[in-house]
Amino acid sequence: MIPFLFFVAAAATLAGGLGVVLARNPVHSALFLVMTLVSVAVLFLIQDAELVAAVQVIVYASAIVVLFLFVIMLLGVDRQESMRDRIPYQRPAAIALGVILLAQLLWLAGHEWVTGQETASGVPIEGGGFGGNVERVARVLFTDYMWAFEITAVLLVIAVVGAVVLARRSGQKGEPVDDVDEAATEGVDA
Amino acid sequence: MSPILGADPLFSDGIDTTVVLIVIVKTIIVFAILLVAVMFYVWFMRKVIADMQNRIGPQKAGPFGAFQTLADGIKLFFKEQSSPTSADPPVFKLAPYLAIIPAFLAFAIVPIGGVVTVAGHETYLQLADPGIGVLWLLMMSGIGLYGVMLAGWASGSKYPLLGSVRASAQLLSYEAALGLAIVGVLVHTGSLSTRTIVDQQAWDGVGSAFSQWYWLPAIGAFVIFCISAIAETNHPPFDLVEAEQELVGGFHTEYTGIRFAIFFLAEFMNVITMSAIAVTLFLGGPSGPALGFLSADSWVNVWVMPVFWFTLKVLVLLYATVWVRATLPRLRYDQLMSLGWKYLIELAFLWAMISAVVVVGADQGWNRWVVVPSAIFGAGIILAVLWACIPRRGESVEEIR
Numbered sequence: 311m312i313p314f315l316f317f318v319a320a321a322a323t324l325a326g327g328l329g330v331v332l333a334r335n336p337v338h339s340a341l342f343l344v345m346t347l348v349s350v351a352v353l354f355l356i357q358d359a360e361l362v363a364a365v366q367v368i369v370y371a372s373a374i375v376v377l378f379l380f381v382i383m384l385l386g387v388d389r390q391e392s393m394r395d396r397i398p399y400q401r402p403a404a405i406a407l408g409v410i411l412l413a414q415l416l417w418l419a420g421h422e423w424v425t426g427q428e429t430a431s432g433v434p435i436e437g438g439g440f441g442g443n444v445e446r447v448a449r450v451l452f453t454d455y456m457w458a459f460e461i462t463a464v465l466l467v468i469a470v471v472g473a474v475v476l477a478r479r480s481g482q483k484g485e486p487v488d489d490v491d492e493a494a495t496e497g498v499d500a
Numbered sequence: 501m502s503p504i505l506g507a508d509p510l511f512s513d514g515i516d517t518t519v520v521l522i523v524i525v526k527t528i529i530v531f532a533i534l535l536v537a538v539m540f541y542v543w544f545m546r547k548v549i550a551d552m553q554n555r556i557g558p559q560k561a562g563p564f565g566a567f568q569t570l571a572d573g574i575k576l577f578f579k580e581q582s583s584p585t586s587a588d589p590p591v592f593k594l595a596p597y598l599a600i601i602p603a604f605l606a607f608a609i610v611p612i613g614g615v616v617t618v619a620g621h622e623t624y625l626q627l628a629d630p631g632i633g634v635l636w637l638l639m640m641s642g643i644g645l646y647g648v649m650l651a652g653w654a655s656g657s658k659y660p661l662l663g664s665v666r667a668s669a670q671l672l673s674y675e676a677a678l679g680l681a682i683v684g685v686l687v688h689t690g691s692l693s694t695r696t697i698v699d700q701q702a703w704d705g706v707g708s709a710f711s712q713w714y715w716l717p718a719i720g721a722f723v724i725f726c727i728s729a730i731a732e733t734n735h736p737p738f739d740l741v742e743a744e745q746e747l748v749g750g751f752h753t754e755y756t757g758i759r760f761a762i763f764f765l766a767e768f769m770n771v772i773t774m775s776a777i778a779v780t781l782f783l784g785g786p787s788g789p790a791l792g793f794l795s796a797d798s799w800v801n802v803w804v805m806p807v808f809w810f811t812l813k814v815l816v817l818l819y820a821t822v823w824v825r826a827t828l829p830r831l832r833y834d835q836l837m838s839l840g841w842k843y844l845i846e847l848a849f850l851w852a853m854i855s856a857v858v859v860v861g862a863d864q865g866w867n868r869w870v871v872v873p874s875a876i877f878g879a880g881i882i883l884a885v886l887w888a889c890i891p892r893r894g895e896s897v898e899e900i901r
Binding site: 337 | 588590591630631632635636638639642643645646649650653661664665668669672675692
């Protein structure tokens with residue numbers, strides 16, 4: 311049952327990823343992105359990481375892609391994007407980096423870090439065996455990683471304030487700039 | 501499979517054919533209950549509103565018009581389906597299902613009754629009890645948003661698009677308030693699992709309805725939850741999504757026949773699910789007095805009474821939503837946004853802070869009569885500071901340079 315679920319979810323993830331790249335319509339691309347994100351959430355569930363799965367769906371599959379769609383709808387999807395590159399070396403650089411990423415993934419796939427064998431760092435989390443997924447994550451987050459957690463929160467507040475400042479400034483000078491919404495979206499994403 | 505189905509004792513002895521069959525039967529029962537509940541809720545709503553407006557309401561189909569919704573459903577099923585030439589066909593067809601499937605799935609975590617024994621297996625009267633519990637509700641309402649949003653976009657028509665842009669902004673805003681209101685009660689429960697939350701609110705005399713059920717200890721969260729749940733389900737007075745005077749019919753203007761019926765079904769199903777979740781979180785779920793003259797193990801007390809109390813509480817909340825629907829005029833769009841972002845979210849945050857102080861105080865055994873007023877006083881100071889920061893009407897906002 312678990313291998314079957316894994317193959318279905320993995321196939322859906324890949325199909326969604328291909329769809330994002332190949333779809334002509336940006337709204338269809340966004341929908342394929344949702345498909346990928348939800349399938350990844352299923353993969354998390356198979357790994358018993360239910361909290362990560364829930365956060366994946368609540369934050370990524372609903373909130374962030376909805377904001378993407380919101381921006382796409384407000385800007386109008388009928389506009390044709392020019393396929394000519396403004397930066398001439400962008401395409402070869404992207405291909406080179408893609409090949410490097412693929413090589414890294416293939417190397418990692420055979421590595422213990424992915425296959426889940428015992429490693430020196432594979433010690434169970436402090437307080438293991440106590441409570442479920444949510445309790446354990448909360449305990450670690452509010453004890454060992456408190457500082458990083460709070461810094462992330464401050465970062466998000468700065469991003470939101472920055473987006474508001476940008477929106478106000480451009481709004482006062484006349485037409486609002488389209489990129490403002492995208493800046494806000496990226497702030498949430500970070 | 502265990503993480504999503506959760507801590508149900510059904511799975512403690514391993515999974516065999518009987519267990520799988522029990523899960524399938526439970527799934528079908530939940531599906532059927534929801535369909536029938538929507539059918540009667542629509543009839544109930546029309547009858548109650550008719551009474552409040554001195555009308556008679558549906559009366560021809562069946563006794564007291566009870567089969568009116570069924571007749572409407574059959575009619576819609578056989579009507580022609582049309583789609584505009586400017587529509588995006590695959591997304592146009594997909595959108596109703598994106599609305600209805602999450603509406604069904606969200607109900608899976610609601611505990612309808614207590615622990616029962618079926619074919620030698622102990623099981624909860626609820627479809628699933630995942631460890632992430634109420635987060636499941638937020639997941640499903642997040643996915644359900646796509647149905648509304650894509651329906652409007654895929655119609656390829658102006659009013660549906662405007663309706664769906666409104667809808668997505670409204671649902672996103674109030675999802676934040678809804679989640680924070682749930683935080684306000686989770687501080688008390690200390691668990692996300694709906695079954696654990698219901699067990700904590702077990703019936704123990706009339707006093708327990710005030711001290712054990714979370715509606716009074718988490719009264720702030722309860723009020724904010726109710727308001728944002730009504731907004732999240734696009735129920736009046738928050739039905740700007742389909743404001744007839746401005747938007748024809750909102751996102752489902754171009755939908756006809758069974759596809760329109762599916763949107764309709766999903767909307768009312770969400771109302772029922774939200775009421776059931778409110779009962780679970782705040783009103784003790786299926787807990788209530790058992791029949792004293794029967795033994796605690798008799799089938800009436802095990803099967804019937806919890807389901808009876810659960811249904812009764814859900815009906816009370818549903819009546820309240822109908823009452824609100826019949827009474828309040830629709831909000832303006834800016835009022836909607838300012839209520840959500842300027843008031844509900846802040847109040848929910850403050851409530852979570854107060855609750856945290858009170859819960860820690862109870863844990864440490866501090867004097868309750870000192871802790872509670874000082875927590876409220878501290879929250880009041882924060883509220884006053886926030887209030888001073890909100891620009892008044894007519895007051896110009898300082899330019900940011």
